[in-house]
Amino acid sequence: MTQGDRTPDRESHVLRVEGLAKTYRADASEVAAVRGVDLNVRHGEFVALTGPSGAGKSTLLHLIGGLERPDRGRIWLDGRRVDGLSEARWAMIRRRSMGIVFQYFNLVSTLTVADNIELPGLLAGRAPREVRAAREELLAELRLEGKADNTPGDLSGGEQQRVALARALVNQPTLLLADEPTGSLDSKATREVMRLLTRCHRRGQTILLVTHDARVASSADRVISVFDGEIADDVTPDGSECGPSSAADIVRLRG
């Protein structure tokens, strides 16, 4: 590491969250979606937030991405306090240091695949030639080279999500946020998207993923269970077999 001038302990956290809370108010009712969450994510970690629907995991992700504002609590991104920033500053952060993937892809339907991917790069003020090169590299990696000139409508759900992933990665974000990225995909497309996320992670990408799917969650190296707006458990499953049964025991057939 060539970060000698940085304080390693604090700086090694891409994300720090303290006492984050968000309550939705509608008419006379109140729903506390996130109720005092503390969370640290280190550089290069792949973290899954999992839990039942309505547990607050997506709200938590939206607060972290600045898509919604917390009622209480503080957020640091790369050591920098961000929770009090203006909309415009948040937009800039999302453009430069964050990639976000949603359940329904949110691609611009009138733009080609290539333009969708390049857009965040151009908006961030990067040189068009450099952005094009990044786009070409990503399309090759996501095995979508042939689709550059198509519009999203021509693509399957799985392909659209891969394009959304390319768009999220084009500016080499510090943090990749993924909100139920496989929630609307079939099992084959789910496996493909998870394979790609795992590959990004191996290359050092920090990922925070929200999913209700236990299998998808288990591909992360840290799994945080969210219940009722709070963190109920925080586990690092390493696949070591210390319990009563091993993987081999489970698949053992009884004659």
Added chain:
Amino acid sequence: MRLPLMALLANGPAHGYELKQALERLFGAAYPQPNIGQIYVTLGRLEKTGLIRGEDVTQSDRPNKRTYELTDAGREAVAAWFDELSHEPRVRDEFFMKLALAPQTRMADQVSLINKQRRHYLNLMRAMSRLAAEEDQGNLISQLLIEGAILHLQADLDWLERCQEELE
């Protein structure tokens, strides 16, 4: 082990070692390697009950080997095996008993029990995914076996989540 061995013999006579190899080929690494001793013991028992018939084959340069074939009674047993319903997955397992009994004993906390069990399942899920990745992708039977185990684990994890929602 009895019925899978008999089912393999439905294809024609074979000796113990051939059966071991056939099991390995079929199930791949996902299935624990069958023990040859266990196979011979099982074959001996099946022969005694008349479900298979053994015959010594003389070999000039090696010790004799015993080849087995399915008897009519054996064939019927295999047919009955295919015909009968297989056991449903267990749902009232030991963990469920612990969860149900924890509050009145005041010796364990339900949510802690759930968290501990979830950690175990997540670990297994990860080990299972690794097994699937390491196993020969071409061995469809083996991949399907692992896939089944993963789906069961997934259901168990969903159920734990449900328990936690209700009990917390």
